[in-house]
Amino acid sequence: MNKVIEQIHAHRSIRKFQKKDIENSVLSEILEAATMASSSGNMQSYSIIVTKDQGMKSQMFESHFKQSMLMDAPIFLTFCADFNRMRRWLQISNAANNFDNYMSFMISSIDAILASQNAALAAESLGLGLCYMGTTLASAKDIGEVLELPQNVVPIVGFALGYPDEAPELRKRLPLKGIIHHEKYQRYCDDDIREIYREKEEQGLDRYKSLNLNEIHNLAQIYTQVKYTEESHIMYSESLLQYLKDQNFLTGNSLV
Amino acid sequence: MNKVIEQIHAHRSIRKFQKKDIENSVLSEILEAATMASSSGNMQSYSIIVTKDQGMKSQMFESHFKQSMLMDAPIFLTFCADFNRMRRWLQISNAANNFDNYMSFMISSIDAILASQNAALAAESLGLGLCYMGTTLASAKDIGEVLELPQNVVPIVGFALGYPDEAPELRKRLPLKGIIHHEKYQRYCDDDIREIYREKEEQGLDRYKSLNLNEIHNLAQIYTQVKYTEESHIMYSESLLQYLKDQNFLTGNSLV
Numbered sequence: 474m475n476k477v478i479e480q481i482h483a484h485r486s487i488r489k490f491q492k493k494d495i496e497n498s499v500l501s502e503i504l505e506a507a508t509m510a511s512s513s514g515n516m517q518s519y520s521i522i523v524t525k526d527q528g529m530k531s532q533m534f535e536s537h538f539k540q541s542m543l544m545d546a547p548i549f550l551t552f553c554a555d556f557n558r559m560r561r562w563l564q565i566s567n568a569a570n571n572f573d574n575y576m577s578f579m580i581s582s583i584d585a586i587l588a589s590q591n592a593a594l595a596a597e598s599l600g601l602g603l604c605y606m607g608t609t610l611a612s613a614k615d616i617g618e619v620l621e622l623p624q625n626v627v628p629i630v631g632f633a634l635g636y637p638d639e640a641p642e643l644r645k646r647l648p649l650k651g652i653i654h655h656e657k658y659q660r661y662c663d664d665d666i667r668e669i670y671r672e673k674e675e676q677g678l679d680r681y682k683s684l685n686l687n688e689i690h691n692l693a694q695i696y697t698q699v700k701y702t703e704e705s706h707i708m709y710s711e712s713l714l715q716y717l718k719d720q721n722f723l724t725g726n727s728l729v
Numbered sequence: 730m731n732k733v734i735e736q737i738h739a740h741r742s743i744r745k746f747q748k749k750d751i752e753n754s755v756l757s758e759i760l761e762a763a764t765m766a767s768s769s770g771n772m773q774s775y776s777i778i779v780t781k782d783q784g785m786k787s788q789m790f791e792s793h794f795k796q797s798m799l800m801d802a803p804i805f806l807t808f809c810a811d812f813n814r815m816r817r818w819l820q821i822s823n824a825a826n827n828f829d830n831y832m833s834f835m836i837s838s839i840d841a842i843l844a845s846q847n848a849a850l851a852a853e854s855l856g857l858g859l860c861y862m863g864t865t866l867a868s869a870k871d872i873g874e875v876l877e878l879p880q881n882v883v884p885i886v887g888f889a890l891g892y893p894d895e896a897p898e899l900r901k902r903l904p905l906k907g908i909i910h911h912e913k914y915q916r917y918c919d920d921d922i923r924e925i926y927r928e929k930e931e932q933g934l935d936r937y938k939s940l941n942l943n944e945i946h947n948l949a950q951i952y953t954q955v956k957y958t959e960e961s962h963i964m965y966s967e968s969l970l971q972y973l974k975d976q977n978f979l980t981g982n983s984l985v
Contacts, residue, residue, distance in 0.1 A: 504909055511740070515929070562925075566949030568947070652777055694822065700770060707981040
């Protein structure tokens with residue numbers, strides 16, 4: 474393995490951080506690396522919000538489901554889909570309108586996510602650790618209000634960033650045969666599915682054993698009866714689509 | 730700069746490829762690296778389709794807007810949001826239903842995109858080059874049909890992959906001050922916007938000079954009058970949202 478692939482394999486989500494600030498030069502190197510990612514038409518339709526202030530973090534604490542890593546890490550980075558800046562440039566350049574529709578939202582989300590993964594790997598290569606927090610999207614509206622995001626800007630992914638104070642084991646990944654398809658999507662039989670999830674199930678049950686859950690007999694049930702209920706996901710879906718509409722990302726759609 | 734950050738800075742989109750196959754061991758190393766990325770709840774709700782067959786590529790040629798790199802690169806990788814596999818596992822495990830809604834679609838899209846960027850950097854570190862093709866999402870439905878994607882699977886990003894036969898210059902990025910916001914979203918004035926886009930404009934006009942476009946006076950106009958028209962984006966938006974519905978990713982939403 475070369476250094477880059479070694480670094481990729483060294484990834485662990487870090488939830489405990491040292492009380493140690495991140496030097497400005499280190500932060501700049503991480504942010505610069507983010508901007509080197511591919512983006513649609515090289516438009517870089519994203520923005521990155523740097524949160525250091527504990528007061529600002531407090532305002533987002535509930536939105537991030539009171540996860541302690543938000544407060545404990547010296548920095549939180551929020552990667553936003555952003556066509557506001559580009560649309561301002563179009564306007565002052567007498568260019569035709571665009572980028573206030575759903576396709577544009579997805580393009581700018583992809584740009585933001587690719588940039589975030591570059592930032593994550595750059596940070597890890599500099600000895601930092603991080604944990605992506607899915608609450609960034611689940612609470613997009615509330616977080617957007619705290620960050621004072623204008624029209625056509627939506628938080629997509631974010632992570633707590635700092636020097637690690639733990640060294641967790643690798644969480645099992647699905648075997649390649651469960652992820653990769655050759656030429657066409659493979660059809661799995663039930664036994665394939667059991668085999669694909671077997672190692673994850675073994676490790677996962679250990680992880681959640683401490684919860685002492687009644688009426689939960691396997692890892693799959695933990696996922697949708699404890700962690701991610703359909704009810705909560707339907708609620709997030711509604712509020713996210715409504716927020717996309719409010720943020721001017723659903724113009725011209727007859728479906729929404 | 731360390732090796733990882735050097736590699737990140739070395740990224741260029743590659744559109745011309747040598748006629749040279751990619752060894753299976755190299756491909757496996759790239760795909761393995763993809764699976765090391767963070768994913769929501771470690772669910773890895775994505776699939777990667779490997780296309781090598783020229784017949785399969787021909788079937789996607791129009792969907793990818795007849796871009797020659799699809800045919801010229803030895804491999805095309807399509808990264809799909811995929812909750813089909815996970816939902817099968819839920820079903821055979823007597824777990825509660827979920828992941829057939831819009832929030833789940835976004836979660837699995839994020840998983841797929843993070844994995845793709847790991848794959849991209851791993852590939853580049855092994856001497857390969859690639860070009861992300863936004864047509865993967867714009868033509869999601871047609872590509873999904875060729876790849877025989879089942880319910881709850883949608884193509885999100887993809888790239889042509891091979892040994893580079895060109896060494897293009899870096900395309901200018903926006904300066905950090907145009908991307909980064911401290912604590913709250915900064916408000917730009919018109920002069921800020923002009924300054925942020927200045928270098929990109931200078932390079933971009935050179936790039937498109939050969940097009941000899943009448944009535945186009947600046948780069949912003951090229952973006953929305955030539956490359957990305959509002960009309961086309963509204964069409965893609967409609968068909969993408971309709972496809973999400975068809976692929977069972979919009980259950981329970983009153984908005985759609």
